Amino acid sequence: MTSRSCPCGLPRSYDACCGRFLPVGSAPAPTAESLMRSRYSAFVRGDAGYLLRTWHPRTRPERLELDPRMRWTGLEILGGTDGSAFHTTGTVTFRASYRGGSLHERSRFERVEGAWVYVDGDFLDD
Template sequence: MGFATVRATDRCPCGSGDTFGDCCGAVLAGFPPPTAERLMRSRYSAFVVGDAPYLSATWHPGTRPDTLEPDDALRWTGLEILDVSEGGADDKRGVVEFRAHWRTARERGSLHERSRFVKQSDRWWYLDGQVR
């Protein structure tokens, strides 16, 4: 299947309604996300486009796996934010519950996760997630 190609003028895969260039594209290019939810959305978009370096760079060093390789047989098809707890610009911790839809050549499904984020040195990090 391969990873999606998303142009700056395309709608952002994260479902925000903004263009990729004004939303997750800017974050993937180095603009720091101001909230845990924005980090969550940018990480979803990174999975869509196969940006493993970004995924690794935004995963907290204390919980990050040694290697991270997105599965190019999996096509991510939509993101639903189900709940957000804290994670604002002035918070130190946040939780984002989401459902991310996917498909392969033979099946469809979704990943339902409650992800924890932590803010250290004015930077949001993905800490870990509990699959639901």
């Protein structure tokens, strides 16, 4: 990944795309999909802190250990429901590819104190 491209696959620089959400104290992602994309970017970059901060308090693990050998290779958004500025819940269905396979999931998101957070997800068969 170059500093010019965002890992989430949108044709923007990382700083103009997901990078604007990851630093502590930055603006929250405005939609469930943008949060999902930024969480994928956090997995790519190994940012467990961001992943924990954007996880719903009732489902968040106490800690998260990421495998530094994991190599994420692409994200494909397959669909979604709700999750806009006008909703309090939403889903995003995606396929995240990694070296040797892929993860297909329907993730659920909710707003907590105005910010989108990841609740949980269901793994789907390819």
